[in-house]
Amino acid sequence: MRGAIVFLAVFIIMLIVTLQYSSLPPGRMLYSLLNVPETTYPVLGFPATLLVCAVFNGVVYGIVAWLIYTIAERPRSVRAHPERVGAKPRERLYAKKFCINCGSEISLEARYCPKCGEAQQE
Numbered sequence: 001m002r003g004a005i006v007f008l009a010v011f012i013i014m015l016i017v018t019l020q021y022s023s024l025p026p027g028r029m030l031y032s033l034l035n036v037p038e039t040t041y042p043v044l045g046f047p048a049t050l051l052v053c054a055v056f057n058g059v060v061y062g063i064v065a066w067l068i069y070t071i072a073e074r075p076r077s078v079r080a081h082p083e084r085v086g087a088k089p090r091e092r093l094y095a096k097k098f099c100i101n102c103g104s105e106i107s108l109e110a111r112y113c114p115k116c117g118e119a120q121q122e
């Protein structure tokens, strides 16, 4: 979800930057691939060609920023939520065995029964 905000922020920044520096790649290059004649007809106060180039740049840089953000964010989210990696430690914690002498429920790691003190076989 936050990736979408990153995309949107970069999209708007690059849109504004391209409107100032119209030669910024790759917007102009993508526009020429469309085979549409360049026009200075104003749309929203900007020449139509420049506006289209700015939108292209916004999308391209937005996707790049979103990808970088997603890759950079992934290791951090795994560290913050270790339970997503695997449930093994919790399973071990709650797994039980029973005393060979008195039959009390004791932890897997216990070498002696806490109730009767009997040594447990592994």
Ligand SMILES: [Zn+2]
Pocket: 099, 100, 101, 102, 103, 104, 113, 114, 115, 116, 117, 118
């Ligand atoms: Zn016992």
